């Protein structure tokens with residue numbers, strides 16, 4: 001089948017690449033010319049500058065110019081297309097409602113071209129972007145206004161998590177299609193023929209509204225699990241050192257009805273989806289006359305969680321003013337270079353507000369994205385941020401370290417800390433990454449982790465007594 005993918009970020013590039021693996025002729029289009037030029041080189045480094053996902057660059061290299069083509073013009077590729085995916089950003093607007101400006105901009109370029117095409121075959125336009133309930137129906141209306149002939153619309157939300165984008169596109173938990181017309185269901189069954197009768201993958205056909213709603217409900221439920229563990233279980237364990245959170249988690253999730261997903265307590269969930277999708281759902285419910293106390297709390301708990309470790313340290317009399325702080329982990333989770341809505345961003349702002357003298361950062365993948373975000377032109381205080389090639393380098397000369405991402409390499413950070421910095425020193429562990437924290441405390445370091453009581457350096461305690 002001839003397929004066009006509009007928007008080539010995490011979702012669009014992955015989807016285009018995996019569709020090309022299944023024998024479709026895929027044209028991936030983006031307004032960002034530099035991005036398209038980078039993909040066209042076929043060079044791993046160039047591709048990963050934009051989307052860094054395991055195996056993705058290899059598929060692009062393999063399929064490039066055979067069944068996968070990149071372009072920044074839609075007109076030359078429109079004839080004969082059967083399925084068009086919209087994979088453009090749908091961020092939160094200032095009021096929390098979904099900002100559909102990129103989506104509508106893409107539609108306004110696409111619709112006149114479709115209205116003028118010579119080919120009379122059926123074409124279905126598919127929302128893969130996460131869009132509010134009712135967007136597919138509004139799209140059908142727009143297409144009607146442009147008098148596009150023989151066109152259908154469908155909703156096919158994407159559920160992939162970053163870091164596993166290729167794996168979850170090749171083997172999703174479900175493929176969800178919302179449409180009204182049997183011709184459109186049929187076109188998408190052909191496109192996804194590898195999944196239609198799969199023994200493990202659920203292939204679900206429903207209304208566009210149900211598909212759109214499912215994406216928001218799924219993300220908000222996952223987000224709720226995280227805020228429950230952070231806001232209830234972790235807080236409880238912070239009240240009594242005899243509550244051991246890791247064992248509590250094992251005990252609770254041993255029940256097959258309770259998922260372990262979400263139980264990994266943290267200094268807040270980040271990423272491009274949870275925050276903006278829950279805000280959008282809140283807006284959609286309120287517009288429909290509903291109250292949203294649960295979702296409001298889920299969001300608020302998570303926002304507070306991002307910088308809560310700093311407050312816990314301050315409650316123990318620690319001040320960050322004039323201090324040098326190492327921040328290790330900038331990505332919103334391990335195995336990605338994405339820093340959108342990462343807790344590290346909130347930590348940087350909170351540390352600058354507290355008057356730190358320097359923030360020394362390290363991340364195995366996300367340094368360049370952070371460099372691009374924190375330019376001194378945006379805020380002169382950002383010149384206090386420096387970027388380092390290892391955790392050890394970032395720790396040098398620091399008075400405290402914040403661990404903000406669950407990179408596995410941070411499990412060995414205790415040794416680096418002991419070799420690089422001497423007490424008095426504060427360790428803020430947002431991901432419970434240090435299995436041997438007790439030894440650090442015995443060696444004179446203060447340790448505060450999500451889900452554990454504050455552990456004051458033992459030598460310091462002795463001096464005080």
Ligand SMILES: NC(=O)c1ccc[n+]([C@@H]2O[C@H](COP(=O)([O-])OP(=O)(O)OC[C@H]3O[C@@H](n4cnc5c(N)ncnc54)[C@H](O)[C@@H]3O)[C@@H](O)[C@H]2O)c1
Pocket residue numbers: 006007008009010011012029030031032035087088089090102103105106128129130131158159160161162272273
């Ligand atoms: N990132 C994820 O893990 C994920 C997972 C599921 C769903 N989603 C949803 O998928 C959508 C895309 O997310 P993403 O993370 O891939 O975004 P992204 O920011 O990584 O990529 C979006 C791409 O769209 C391009 N673009 C913007 N406006 C355009 C236009 N008018 N025409 C053509 N291209 C345009 C941008 O240049 C960019 O390359 C969003 O709705 C998001 O909520 C994302």
Ligand SMILES: O=c1ccn([C@@H]2O[C@H](COP(=O)(O)OP(=O)(O)O[C@H]3O[C@H](CO)[C@@H](O)[C@H](O)[C@H]3O)[C@@H](O)[C@H]2O)c(=O)[nH]1
Pocket residue numbers: 130158159160161162163219222226260261262263264265266268269270271272273274332333334406
């Ligand atoms: O037990 C956990 C699990 C996750 N997280 C954090 O939660 C955030 C989101 O993680 P994850 O869901 O793995 O990443 P995303 O790539 O944002 O994926 C979510 O958002 C996507 C975009 O909508 C959806 O497609 C996915 O299904 C959904 O999992 C990250 O900061 C994680 O570190 C925790 O703190 N504890």
